[in-house]
Amino acid sequence: MSTTGTLWRTAVILLLAISGAVAAFATMAPPPEAQLLPERAALVEALPIDTDDALVPSPASYIREEQFQRGDTLAAFLSRLGIAEPHVGRLIKLNALRSLRPGMNVSAVVSAEGMPLSLSFFNGRDALLEITPDGRVAERRAAFETRPAMKSSVIRSSLFAAADAAEIPDSVAMQLADVFSGDIDFHRDLRKDDRFTVVYEVHSLLGRPVRAGRVLAAEFVNQGRTFRAVHFGSSYYTPEGKNLRKAFLRSPLEFSRVSSGFGRRLHPLFRTWRAHEGIDYAAPTGTRVRAVGDAVVEFAGLKGGYGKVVILRHQGRYTTVYAHLSRIAVQRGARVAQNDTIGFVGQSGWATGPHLHYEFRIAGQARNPFSIAMPAAQPLPAQQLPAFLADAEPLVARLELLADLTTLAQGD
Ligand SMILES: [Zn+2]
Known part of the structure; x- marks a missing residue:
């Protein structure tokens, strides 16, 4: 072409795409809690400033925003916001400012003389913290x-x-x-x-x-x-x-940044399903192992070369086996739901490196789960x-x- x-x-x-987007999302009502925040000016006006200092009319104040950086001291950071020395000494004693973490943005309204009229920032829990010059803290739920x-x-x-x-x-x-x-x-x-x-x-x-x-x-x-x-x-x-x-998850391991690249390393125990009637997932010791489907725990304990192993009995003729665990998180006879944690990856039994040995059995026979159409x-x-x-x-x-x-x- x-x-x-x-x-x-x-x-x-x-x-x-542009016109489609408008049509497509016109029907998507925002959740009830989603409202526009009031204008920043309105927030500042609403602050109860009642110290003597704050009542001094400040003809020129300005808003400044800075990001708290890794390695910042509170004093250096407040100075960067334009706050003058005597006020910095007072503010660094406030507990509310200790919840500042690197990456958080702080807005400050500062007078021309370097006096803070208000400080505000979003804490890690979706709340807006507003600090007045006298150190009072107002916490508001943020509206998204x-x-x-x-x-x-x-x-x-x-x-x-x-x-x-x-x-x-x-x-x-x-x-x-x-x-x-x-x-x-x-x-x-x-x-x-x-x-x-x-x-x-x-x-x-x-x-x-x-x-x-x-x-x-x-x-x-x-x-x-x-x-x-x-x-x-x-x-x-x-x-x-x-x-x-x-009815069954495709993998007994959750997908994560940590586990995603691990299997690409060459591993002495990494063999095909055909070689030993199971699938080996190379993963770091301690990686969560989950039940692939709702089940009753048929066995949980030590079993020869399997080491610490969990065997689950599912509906119908299905059982699944999870071997070489470092730790078992369930007991025999317990009911587990799909995605529940049953143990953690390890190298117990005949294993020379941390990995999960997983078997999918139908009527007691190990089968390749990838060749089976799973019930929905x-x-x-x-x-x-x-x-x-x-x-x-x-x-x-x-x-x-x-x-x-x-x-x-x-x-x-
Ligand atoms: Zn294996």
């Missing part, structure tokens, strides 16, 4: 503005590298792995050129993004197979309303389907537009 043609097509799709963000990326080396490249937060990458954990083993199944698109909430304060929220919709193309998810109620469904939760969890109740489809349609349209753009960008 000619460059002009590609450009033209990109332009048309961009236009569609929530908007959807949309990102796409292509896997070159790992999911986290792809997320980093598109400036997608870790919490979103991990949700993505969780949403598709019934279909994709993110430790073993990812391939170069797999790609994904994700729509997620971003919470902002005063127009500044503070943190990411839930994933609202996502598409993952893994080894040529396309999986889609739409958030509804407390679960994720396919655009047709099928539940994405499966309950679909959406029929009476909820119309509401779901109405919610899902604009999100799915958005996913398709972004996926097209990514494909175009790759083609160039």
Whole structure:
């Protein structure tokens, strides 16, 4: 295709994407707690300033904002905000300022003479702390503005590298792995050129993004197979309303930055399933091991070469085995739910390095779980389907537009 043609097509799709976004998200009502914060000036006026100092009229005051840096002393930081020496000495004794952490931004209203009229910053718990010159502290719950963000990326080396490249937060990458954990083993199944698109909430304060929220919709193309998810109620469904939760998770290990790169190292015990009727996941000692499905603990203890091992009995004829643990977190006879912690990775028994040996058995026979179609969890109740489809349609349209753009960008 000619460059002009590609450009033209990109332009048309961009236009569609922009108008599509407006249509798609006009229907997304903000959560009730999301309100705009009052203007900064209003906040300052509302401060109860009643010390003698503060009553002195200050014809010229200004607002200054600085970030508390690693290695900053409180005194140096307050000076940088333009606060004069005698006031600095008084302020550094305040307990409220001890909750300052590197990376936090502080707004100060300071008089022309260097007298602080107010200091305010967001603490780590989503509250706005306002400090008056006399040292009184008012804490307000912060009001967030929530908007959807949309990102796409292509896997070159790992999911986290792809997320980093598109400036997608870790919490979103991990949700993505969780949403598709019934279909994709993110430790073993990812391939170069797999790609994904994700729509997620971003919470902002005063127009500044503070943190990411839930994933609202996502598409993952893994080894040529396309999986889609739409958030509804407390679960994720396919655009047709099928539940994405499966009776079994694809991996007994959670996907994380730590565990994601570990398996790539050469490991003397890393063998194929065929060689010894199980799957070995190389992972650091202490990594959480989770039940792949609801079960009763059939065995928890020492067993020969398995070392510390947990065996779970699931519904039907299924059992799963988790061996070489460093620590067991369940007792025989206990009921566990899917994703519950049952133990931690180690190298007990016949193992020369930390790894999890995992077996999936049907009627007592070890089977390769990757060759078995897993039973799905309950679909959406029929009476909820119309509401779901109405919610899902604009999100799915958005996913398709972004996926097209990514494909175009790759083609160039
Ligand atoms: Zn093994």
